[in-house]
Amino acid sequence: MGSDGGAEQPWNPQRQRSANERLLLDRLRAAGPASRAQLARDSGLSKPTVSSALAALEQAGLVREAGTHSPERGRSAVLYSPDPTAGYALGIDIGRGWVRVALADLDATLVARSAVRNDARTSGVLADLVVGAARALVERSGIDPGRLTHAVVGSPGIFDEESRRVRHARNLPGWGRPGLADRIGAGLGLPTAFHNDANLAALGEYTFGAGASSRLFLYLMVGTGLGMGVVSEGRLFTGARGGAGEIGFLPWPGRTRPDAEAVVSAEGVVAAAREYGMTGPLSASDVFDAARARVPAALKAVEAEGEHLALIVASAAAVLDPDLVVLGGGVGKSADLLLPVLRRTLRTLGPLRPKVVAGALAEDAVLMGAVATALDAARDMAFQRR
Incomplete structure (x- = not known):
């Protein structure tokens, strides 16, 4: 019989040493600096094994001395911690208005970041803009490009791994063209992954923001478009083909464009404000500013947006039963105006009322979701490259 590619690999001393090193590195990353003796107690490994593994990790540049611990009795002990400069991760957020880039070390500390206005007229020019912004940031940071290990790009739409194309990115015209993802990856010179922006935002809020202690939480991104990210027990739920959370496609009867994104978005806010009598050049930000100034038409438009958002939350809650919903995106920046209406309306729509x-x-x-996702891969790759 032929060998099974998925069969368990036979044990050998080298593999065991690698497993020990990874165990100790993960322990240091999760719980902070520790001495050899502490690592031996926590891991169950012998002190000689721990000493040998730490020496190998230190030689590979993955751990470093982090001071000493002086107990009341006994000798001082050297503390070890992961070396955050063993690798770097690149996070990129492609939006209709801006391209944001951040460079982080393996401790998730942002080393450098930038924001470049997206004035690209074609998808090819946008791809080149992304690469140029990222490379310029790395150059300004002074980091050796050879230490970059992984990049993650977030944009509207669903990335199809098989065809290597983005689907359904209607707010970035032409973004579904073949070859764009590979063009960006080749330009960066790094392993590069592509993800939906709302999914990454959900991971960003879960890792660094408001969703940290949630068991099942939804991130509702309301801005140029409408999207949702679902994080369950710390893991992103994307569905069978990556489309979970594309709540902008939810049917919305009675409209020229019968989906929720046309109503529950910046476009919807402006359309409602015009229906109620506001005139002249308008953006969603203008409407919210006018609402704060107590302009009646703007107040009515904000009221309508809050009610529409409540319907979206109630619909999602009926299917997913989240314990927390986080409101974000460009429209979400005006949560101070929207949340009172949303919460009040949600109480009338059913018994499932998650915290919003x-x-x-x-x-x-x-951007922070892209960084968090890139770091997971970067840490693995830094260890594998040792």
């Missing part, structure tokens, strides 16, 4: 709060990361949610 404003996002903590504002426009950084997608």
